[in-house]
Amino acid sequence: MENPVLHTESLSVGYGRKIIVGDIKISVNAGEILTVIGANGSGKSTILKSISGQLKKISGTVYIGSKNFDRMSRQNISEKISVMMTDRIEPELMTCRDIVEYGRFPYTRQSGILSENDRLKIDEAMRLADVYKISERDFNHISDGQKQRVLLARAVCQEPRILILDEPTSFLDIRYKLELLNILKKLVREKNIAVIMSLHELDLVQRISDHVLCIDGEKADRYGTPEEIFSGDYISRLYNITSGSYERCIPELEAVKGTPQIFVISGNGTGINIFRRLQRMNIPFASGILHENDIDYFTAKRLAETVITEKAFEPISSESFIKAKKIIDSCQKVICCIEDFGTMNMLNKNLKEYAEEKNFLINEMQNV
């Protein structure tokens, strides 16, 4: 087990002496995304402010690596943690580039003069957040979505090991929400940064988080993988939904591109969580054989590199079967989510047996 980049010990946060959330256990590794969820006013922002040093903790300890946060210098912390909070800023006469430049603050001397290296980092961060084109525009004259991405670029070029974001997707329309989260994924993958953020869109939480922390009335109620959290009616309870119901919604992140490394046999909704997990782990995969009216089909179509399909209400054809076998031969790893097969997907059972024979079958919980 690698050491977490940030973890807390019996942390309590709040304002003054009033504890808003107590006994918080957070632990996040490099290259991981931890999302904090909970109803409005449950104290998500308070937690994020406390672990980033914006707010005085009531009790407990935050560790960055193995160091106690309170014993670290301001300079040292600023090289480790960068933030993007919900405070709206309205700086006068500053271009987007001016804003992003302040990410280099901890690395410049008192003169504040940027080196060539600093400029490269600024350019890189602005490209990553897709704001390079507007770098000379006045920050007050761009859209909220653009502002959000400029602030992200600023946080990125601070080169933190931990990025703390408070509702980074607020003010964004769905396209930019997905784009922003894709950027975060990329960051986590490429720079091995740990991300701790709060997010309101539960559908997106499931897609992007490696772990989820749920805040429910003065305590950190649950901590686990999205699959663990988003099962059963826990979410309805967490948000106190009494009228209507919470259903899994549609948006998905980008599919992972590349040669499929795993073949997933599924159907009737059994594969969705596996698909999403593979997407998060950045593993390209193939899926099949799915009927075009199967609920798995809609998710697989968007997340899998290849999907072997069959027309609705038809038994699986031998062509599809041969195609699937070929892919199984090339990726040599198969996950089977189905236990009981029916007449229409009988050939899926044959696929499973074929994989078993060749010793390709792996347990879904196994670390792929």
Add this chain to the structure above:
Amino acid sequence: MTAEREIMKNQKIYHIVCFAILIGILIIFIALSIYSGSIKYPPEQITEVLFGNCIDNSIVRIVKEIRIPRALASAVLGGALAVSGFLLQVFFSNPIAGPFVLGISSGAKLAVAMTMIFFLERGMILNSAGIMLSSFIGSMISTGFILAVAGRVRKSSSLIVSGIMIGYICSAITDFAVTFADDSNIVNLHNWSMGSFSGIDSDDIKVISATVFPVLALTMVMSKQIGAYRLGETYARSLGINIKLFRIMLILLSSILSATVTAFAGPVSFVGIAVPHIIRGILKTSKPSLIIPASFLGGASFCLMCDLIARTVFAPNELSIGSVTAVFGAPAVIFIMLRRKKTEV
């Protein structure tokens, strides 16, 4: 890449040109202040004085002991006022903050008047260090009031209104004290409390420079932090700035600057708001490392110009400097408010 380097290079050239013009204007105004006055001398004669080959003692005295100190004082104190205003604007994140509108100058005025009266009544004359100290204490007290108000009100217009009220109260008490104090020296005090750059001698100039320039240097050193503070407290803190210390420094430096001005020239209005605003508009940036020195130069020229108007337009009668700066400065404030109306002050 190249296009963007090009923009940066052009910006640099533009800023250099702006600074050259500001310095040029300052030199012109200093010269104008030295060459003009209530007694008209031919310019050649004054040039002779400046180069040390004039034999007429009365002109030498007027130029060296009155006009030059007065010009230098207007320049340095004007610059100090502008920088002081800029620092307050950073502190309150409010473009119409300044030592005069926030009542800080009036607080200093009150403290100086009270101490002077106290000493005069005991037959003692306060030296410039004493005046500066009492002025500083006075400005810190009214700053304290303003901070207490700022902690309670979120709206920045309410902050300004309370500042103006504090200013009125202090001025009223000062007027009251000055009117009822029974000493002939009070006449001087009355002139001072109206605001004027007259009567500053070369010793005062030394004290002023020894205070203003080190503070200015310190402000320049802090410009990196001031810049980051434009992004708001949260981001500034996350960049490793000690916010508490930083805010204390801002208030201290700003108060020292405005207290120096009040100690020697009395309350001078609107320079602190108008000048940094005009400078930002000219330089088209808000980078503190540029705005601070440019505001200093601009404030210096602005006060030289106003002082020139104050003493020449109705010569031999002199206007109070505050009335002239208000004529030019107050419209600037109205302009800023109108422009910010859309975004809600």
